Amino acid sequence: MNFMAILILLGSFFLLIFFGAHISYSMIAASILTFLYLHLSPVQIISSLVDGVDGFTFLAIPFFILSGDIMSGGGISDRLIRLADACIGWMRGGLAMVNILASVFFGGISGSATADTASLGAILIPMMEKQGYDAEFSTAVTMTSSVQGMLIPPSHNMIIYAMAAGGISVSALFMAGIVPGLVLAAALMVYSYYLSVKRNYPKGSPFSWKYLLKSLKESIWGLGTVLIVVFGVVTGRFTPTESAAIACLYAVFVSIFVYREMKWKDLVPVCEKSLKVLSTVLVLIAASGPFGFCITYLGIPQMVVKALLGLTSSKFLILLLINLIILLLGMILGMASIIIIVTPILMPVLASIGYSPIQFGTVLILNCGIGLITPPVGGVLFIGSGLSGVPIERLAKHSLPFLLVMVVVLVMITYIPALSLALPHALGLL
Numbered sequence: 001m002n003f004m005a006i007l008i009l010l011g012s013f014f015l016l017i018f019f020g021a022h023i024s025y026s027m028i029a030a031s032i033l034t035f036l037y038l039h040l041s042p043v044q045i046i047s048s049l050v051d052g053v054d055g056f057t058f059l060a061i062p063f064f065i066l067s068g069d070i071m072s073g074g075g076i077s078d079r080l081i082r083l084a085d086a087c088i089g090w091m092r093g094g095l096a097m098v099n100i101l102a103s104v105f106f107g108g109i110s111g112s113a114t115a116d117t118a119s120l121g122a123i124l125i126p127m128m129e130k131q132g133y134d135a136e137f138s139t140a141v142t143m144t145s146s147v148q149g150m151l152i153p154p155s156h157n158m159i160i161y162a163m164a165a166g167g168i169s170v171s172a173l174f175m176a177g178i179v180p181g182l183v184l185a186a187a188l189m190v191y192s193y194y195l196s197v198k199r200n201y202p203k204g205s206p207f208s209w210k211y212l213l214k215s216l217k218e219s220i221w222g223l224g225t226v227l228i229v230v231f232g233v234v235t236g237r238f239t240p241t242e243s244a245a246i247a248c249l250y251a252v253f254v255s256i257f258v259y260r261e262m263k264w265k266d267l268v269p270v271c272e273k274s275l276k277v278l279s280t281v282l283v284l285i286a287a288s289g290p291f292g293f294c295i296t297y298l299g300i301p302q303m304v305v306k307a308l309l310g311l312t313s314s315k316f317l318i319l320l321l322i323n324l325i326i327l328l329l330g331m332i333l334g335m336a337s338i339i340i341i342v343t344p345i346l347m348p349v350l351a352s353i354g355y356s357p358i359q360f361g362t363v364l365i366l367n368c369g370i371g372l373i374t375p376p377v378g379g380v381l382f383i384g385s386g387l388s389g390v391p392i393e394r395l396a397k398h399s400l401p402f403l404l405v406m407v408v409v410l411v412m413i414t415y416i417p418a419l420s421l422a423l424p425h426a427l428g429l430l
Contacts (some may be wrong), residue, residue, distance in 0.1 A: 002038070002298060009034040009294050023337045024280075024287040030180060034063075034269035038297075048289035053183065060170075061156045061281060062404065065245030065249040066274040068115055071222060074255025074262045077119045079219040080105040086215040087202065093196020094204030095128045096141050097189055103145035104185050105223065112156075113372055117380050118148035121387045124208055129388075131202055136398035139164055139388040143380050144402040147369035148192050151181035154229045154247070160285065160336055161361050164343035172242040172429040174230065176420040180362045180413045184406065191405045221254045263274065273397015281336055288340040301348045308349055315353045319414055321399060322346060334379070338368050356418045358430065359413070359420040373399055 012049065017023065017161035028049075035045055060209035084101035091097050099120065106116050121142040150157050153174035160171045195201075205211075228247050233239035255262040262270075296300065308318050331337050343364070350360055372380040375396050385392045413419045424430045 002363040005034055005037055005294075006298050006300065007035050009291075009298065011292075017332075023334060025037065025286075026284045027287040031287075031294050034294045035290070038296075044293065047289045048293045050287045060154075060159050060244035061243040062274070062278045063248045064154050064156045064159075065112075065247040065277055065281075066271065067225065067244065068112055068263070069270050069274045070248070070251040070255050070267070071225060072105060072115055072119045073266065074251065075259040076219075076222040076255075077106065077123060079104075079215070079222055079259075081120065081123060082274075083215040086208070086212040089204035090207040091193065091196075092203050093192055093201040095124065095131060095133065096137070096192040096196060096201070098126050098204070099128070100145040100148075100185055100188050100192065101143050103142075103148050103301070103373070104181070105219075113146040113149050113369060113380050114383060116149045117143055117383045118387070121384060124386050133201055134199075135388050135390050136395060136396075137199075139384045139390055139395055140399040140402050141188070141192055142387075143373050143384040143399065144406060145185065146380060147366065147372065147406065148156050148181045148184055150365050150369050151177035151184065153177060153226075154240075154244065155365065156281070156338060157335060157339060157365055157368070158361060160281070161339050161343060161364060163285075164288075164340050164358050165347055165361070168357050168361075169429060172358050173425040174240075175424045175427055175429055176362050177365065178360050178421055179419050180366060180409070184366070184409045187405050187409050188402065191402065204231040221258050224254070225250060244323060284336050284340065291341070292344050295344060301345050304345050305348045305352055309352065315352075315355070316415070318349065318353055319355070321415060322349070323363070323410065326364065327370065328368040331370055331374050331378075333371075335368040335372060338371070339364060356417065356421060358419055362420045363410065363414050366406070366413065370403060370406050370410065373403060 009030050012033050016026035016029055021029070026095050031045060035042065081098060081102050084093070084098040084105060088097040088101050089095065102120050102124070103116050106120060121139070123144055125135070125138045128141075129135055143148060144375070149155070155174070155177060158173045158177060159170055163175055164169050199426065206289075225247050228238075228250055229243045232243040241407060252267070256264065308321060311321070312318060326342065329342065332339075346360075347357065350357060372378050373384075375381060375392060378396075383394060383398070384390075385395050389393070390398075
């Protein structure tokens with residue numbers, strides 16, 4: 001085991017991050033230094049960079065990102081909010097419930113916590129404040145419920161994990177995320193209802209079947225994206241990449257010809273926005289190629305397996321340690337970075353304790369989602385602060401009870417396999 005090479009790889013990587021270098025450049029620089037020290041062929045670096053993004057399934061990522069951005073700007077947000085309001089807005093703290101349920105609907109379209117927070121938060125946070133809700137509560141509900149969007153399909157982060165884990169079934173991962181996403185929604189609703197009763201937040205309008213049917217009729221075209229992705233993939237009619245491409249075309253059709261809130265010229269700025277997100281993701285995936293090669297070449301996964309099993313043989317404690325490590329990484333690294341870095345390292349550990357990689361996918365995604373709301377680099381936390389005007393320090397403090405609820409759900413899906421695996425098993429995907 002070449003400890004000096006490991007020190008160069010990991011030491012230079014974290015040192016560059018500490019001094020503010022982008023995660024992608026840090027991985028590439030650390031890999032080059034390690035290659036030079038080990039006298040490996042520089043051709044391998046280029047080969048690893050290309051191999052990192054040379055996969056048909058990766059084509060689904062730009063399509064899902066683009067379709068989410070198109071639907072987000074095509075009037076879908078308003079209609080989903082009205083549908084959620086018709087379903088559950090009559091309760092005490094109705095707008096908080098609407099916020100959470102709208103995130104369930106929107107998550108099935110965008111697959112992004114940041115898009116969810118930016119789109120729904122821009123509408124719901126001012127609306128909640130106007131009706132007497134605290135700004136901190138309104139923003140915390142919006143931020144935490146947005147994480148559902150990464151669990152409920154489609155989720156481009158699930159695709160990144162599937163590739164990092166060695167090409168496991170994307171269809172099974174998509175189905176595995178549905179129940180945990182709904183459990184998270186239910187848990188957040190219960191806590192929001194408790195606070196609403198305690199603080200005497202207002203009720204919404206009485207339930208109306210007429211309003212519900214009208215709202216469902218208006219939003220059904222937007223929800224059709226979910227049907228394309230979920231049923232197309234599950235039934236085997238489409239691959240994830242094909243379903244993503246069809247969803248993208250469907251999003252253009254609905255936004256321009258059905259809802260008519262977008263024109264052809266509006267597609268240009270939407271595509272530019274999607275390209276910015278996509279370029280960051282794909283550069284990161286490419287950079288992970290040589291970095292991952294170095295990790296494997298130096299036997300770091302085997303070292304982690306021995307270290308964890310040397311500490312304890314308890315499956316319960318090993319999973320607890322893994323979750324704690326990811327939670328800490330979530331405070332300093334972005335979501336895609338964590339998925340790409342830790343997945344190849346942890347796969348041998350999970351195999352040694354007989355833990356399903358499909359179940360771990362839901363655990364990892366929710367764990368990283370919690371990191372999006374924790375300082376100092378929580379992307380969703382910054383968006384929420386910008387939308388509401390609440391300082392990040394105060395917003396982080398008021399989000400702690402909601403984060404605790406999310407951690408409880410994280411523990412549940414970590415130790416109760418049926419929450420993640422029952423649906424894929426029932427559909428014959430496992």
